[in-house]
Amino acid sequence: MKKKIIGMLFCAVFAGFAQASVDGSGTLSLWHMDNLTTVDFYAGTPGTTLETRSAVADDDSIVTGRNHDLAFGSVNTGGSTYSPALSADGLGHTGTAGDRALVFSGAQTAVAPGAWPSIAPQNFKIDFYMNVATAKVATLAMTVNTFEIRQQQNAVTGLNELIFYIYDTGPTKNIVSTSFSLNEWDHVEAWVLNGSAHIALNGVEANPLGVSVGTLQNPLAGHERxxxxxRWDSSPSKGRFYDGMLDEVKIVPEPATMILLGLGLAFLRRKN
Known part of the structure; x- marks a missing residue:
């Protein structure tokens, strides 16, 4: 009976890897990248100039009225020239009809004004699917002064790696994921939980299993997005622009899924 319970627990944790993410009471932001809309976006830092931007709506079907919509383009005034685009139908991570992804071709960016609070949560998780087209140094996701997920090519091995940078009150910490292949969908999870930072690719956590971190720094004023x-300053010379697709991006301020996983591992240890 205990084996069945443990099996069900792990199935519940990992069952969503190849499916669309769903909104929940603890979700901070969720973008499916399937449909376009438009939003009012205040450009500049801090935002003062009102612009109408193409966007992907936040799925707030459970937490209604959250409206953390993802605006296309850079944070700067007139930054819509840096807008990404949605892929053709069926090119999202599931490959099914109706599933699209957000396409970056090396000169685009997107910003979510309400997706991150001005005070960094000390526990959080960001979860998404990526399909990297070009091997280079590029930023996939970041909030200034808090965290960054960056790809790069290992100078020694030549392998493509994903790095989770955490900016705490001490020196910057980072974890390097297992290597990934170009032009393939991969599931990325990066989280900080109770003073320990982690990154996993397709359900396999990178070594070392957790890096000790101190208090996460708050985002710089005006850069809470x-x-x-x-990267934040998305000018051609500084942008570290990503070339590839992103799908099903979700942020949870308290990564309960990982707490559940830890409970499951504790059950296993007790059984053994």
Missing amino acids: LVLGS
């Missing part, structure tokens, strides 16, 4: 597809 989540940026996808480039």
Whole structure:
């Protein structure tokens, strides 16, 4: 009976890997990348100039009225020239009809004004699917002064790696994921939980299993927004622009899924 319970627990944790993410009471932001809309976006830092931008709506079907919509383009005034685009139908991570993804071709970025609070949560998780087209140094997701997920090519092995940078009150910490292949969908999970930072690729956590971190720094004033597809200053010379697709991006301020996983591992240890 205990084996069945443990099996069900792990199935519940990992069952959503190849499916669309769903909104929940603890979700901070969720973008499916399937449909376009438009939003009012205040450009500049801090945002003062009102612009109408193409966007992907936040799925707030459970937490209604959250409206953390993902605006296309850079944070700068007139930054819509850096807008990404949705893929053709069926090119999202599931490959099914109706599933699209957000396409970055090396000069685009997207910004979510309400996706991140001005005070960094000390526990959080960001979860998404990526399909990297070009091997280079590029930023997939970041919030200034808090965290960054960056791809790069290992100078020694030549392998493509994903790095989770955490900016705490001490020196910057980072974890390097297992290697990934170009032009394939991969599931990325990066989280900080109770002073320990982690990153997993397709359900396999990178070694070392957790890096000790101190108090996460708060985002710089005016920079509390989540940026996808480039670093914050997305000018051509500084942008670290991403070339590839992103799908099903979700942020949870308290990564309960990982707490559940830890409970399951504790059950296993007790059984053994």
